[in-house]
Amino acid sequence: MKKFVKVGVALVSAMPFLAFAQQANPNYLSSIVDSAKAILDQLVVFLIALAVVWFIWNVIRYTMSDNEESKEKARSQMIWGIVAIAVIVSVWGLVGILQNIFGVNTTGAGNVNGLLPR
Numbered sequence: 001m002k003k004f005v006k007v008g009v010a011l012v013s014a015m016p017f018l019a020f021a022q023q024a025n026p027n028y029l030s031s032i033v034d035s036a037k038a039i040l041d042q043l044v045v046f047l048i049a050l051a052v053v054w055f056i057w058n059v060i061r062y063t064m065s066d067n068e069e070s071k072e073k074a075r076s077q078m079i080w081g082i083v084a085i086a087v088i089v090s091v092w093g094l095v096g097i098l099q100n101i102f103g104v105n106t107t108g109a110g111n112v113n114g115l116l117p118r
Contacts, residue, residue, distance in 0.1 A: 044088065044092055047088050048085065048088050048089065048092075051081055051084040051085045051088060052081075052085065054077070054081045054084070055078055055081030055082060055085065058074045058075075058077040058078040058081055059074075059078060061074040061077075062074035062075055062078060
C-alpha cells in the first residue's frame with residue numbers, strides 16, 4: 001500500500017511539469033539556456049575579480065609583514081593568485097577560440113570574440 005501512495009504522490013507532483021510540457025512556446029528552452037549563459041558569464045567576471053582581489057590582498061600582507069614566515073606564506077598565496085588568474089583567463093580565451101572555430105556567435109559579458117584575431 002505504501003508503494004502505491006509513493007507512486008501517487010510522485011505522479012501528482014509531476015503534474016505541473018507535465019502541464020508546462022504542453023506549453024506552445026518554442027523559445028522556452030532557449031530562454032532558459034540564455035539565462036544560464038548570462039549567469040555563467042557574470043560568474044567568470046566575478047571569479048576574475050575575486051582572484052585579482054586575492055592577489056592584491058596578499059601583496060599588501062607581504063609588504064606589511066615583519067617576520068619571514070608570514071612573508072613566505074603571503075608570497076605563496078600571491079603565486080597561487082597569479083596561477084588562478086592565468087587559468088581563468090586562459091580557459092575563457094580557449095572557449096572564445098572554440099566559439100570562433102565552430103561559428104558560435106555570442107554577445108554579453110563573456111564575449112571574447114572581439115579579443116581574438118580572425
